[in-house]
Amino acid sequence: MTGAVRSWRRTVRLLAAASGGYLLGMVPSADIAARLAGRPDLRASGTGNPGALNAGHVLGKSWGAAVSVADIAKGVAAARLGGALAGPAGANLASTAAVGGHCFPLGRTGGKGVATSIGQVIGTFPAYLPLDAAVALATSALPHKQRTRTATTVASATWVLTAAHWWWHGYRNPGGVTPTVSLPLAAAASSAIIALRFAAGAETVDTFNRQGTNRQEPAQPVGSTRSEEPEQPVGSTRSVGSAQPVGSARLRRSGRSGEPVRSGRWGRSVQDGPGCQDSTLAEGRSGR
Numbered sequence: 001m002t003g004a005v006r007s008w009r010r011t012v013r014l015l016a017a018a019s020g021g022y023l024l025g026m027v028p029s030a031d032i033a034a035r036l037a038g039r040p041d042l043r044a045s046g047t048g049n050p051g052a053l054n055a056g057h058v059l060g061k062s063w064g065a066a067v068s069v070a071d072i073a074k075g076v077a078a079a080r081l082g083g084a085l086a087g088p089a090g091a092n093l094a095s096t097a098a099v100g101g102h103c104f105p106l107g108r109t110g111g112k113g114v115a116t117s118i119g120q121v122i123g124t125f126p127a128y129l130p131l132d133a134a135v136a137l138a139t140s141a142l143p144h145k146q147r148t149r150t151a152t153t154v155a156s157a158t159w160v161l162t163a164a165h166w167w168w169h170g171y172r173n174p175g176g177v178t179p180t181v182s183l184p185l186a187a188a189a190s191s192a193i194i195a196l197r198f199a200a201g202a203e204t205v206d207t208f209n210r211q212g213t214n215r216q217e218p219a220q221p222v223g224s225t226r227s228e229e230p231e232q233p234v235g236s237t238r239s240v241g242s243a244q245p246v247g248s249a250r251l252r253r254s255g256r257s258g259e260p261v262r263s264g265r266w267g268r269s270v271q272d273g274p275g276c277q278d279s280t281l282a283e284g285r286s287g288r
Helices: 002-025 029-036 052-058 061-103 114-124 126-138 144-169 182-200 202-210
Strands: 261-263 269-271 280-282
Touching: 002 061, 029 052, 029 061, 052 061, 061 114, 061 182, 114 126, 114 144, 114 182, 126 144, 144 182
Parallel strands: none
Antiparallel strands: 261 269, 269 280
């Protein structure tokens, strides 16, 4: 009976740790930042992701940094709460639940969970932090479109393998929880949650990344209407002062008779009028 009671109490504590971690993860830090900044919902701007990276794009770098710190704090707080309720297993369970609450909150779209998972590492497995930073540095040279996704994938795999190695060999974990089998299991669960969230928002992020690359105007097809003045065919009538092809008729006014003057071959004006037997050549002046 005593063993059953203890088991029941432990189960209740683990459930309380998971519930508390999930509620902490649901805290909408990016939404709070958007409201404080007087900006619209981040789900309708930028990448559409209510996370630190999109907050930096839409609200500014300072707001993005604030959201990142808040999301990391959620993971750390969940680990501390779970550890107080149910020991190392509770810390791992609560911090994983915080990642789940951040990525898949009730009633709205969540973030990607990267910053919250960093908080989980700080709260449960700080020995992995230097290796995590090395992975981020190694992937920083990648193009922006591939950097976040590739870095997250590599870091998640490294996190799980390192946690399993730490638990298997029983290494010390200063500042974190005692390495048990729950450590690699929690790392694997959080990595899977983040991967699912990335897959769910991949189309929106790709659309955002393509913006700015398709802004060049398409080439004008042959025969299309353009703003430039079309070329005039030979013999057409154009305004005075424009270049004229040879043989075209240009209308001017004679200073004497007001009759039309036709352009001659050598740049002279030839005036025709009633009563004139021959054409009168005007030497560069229409009145002569």
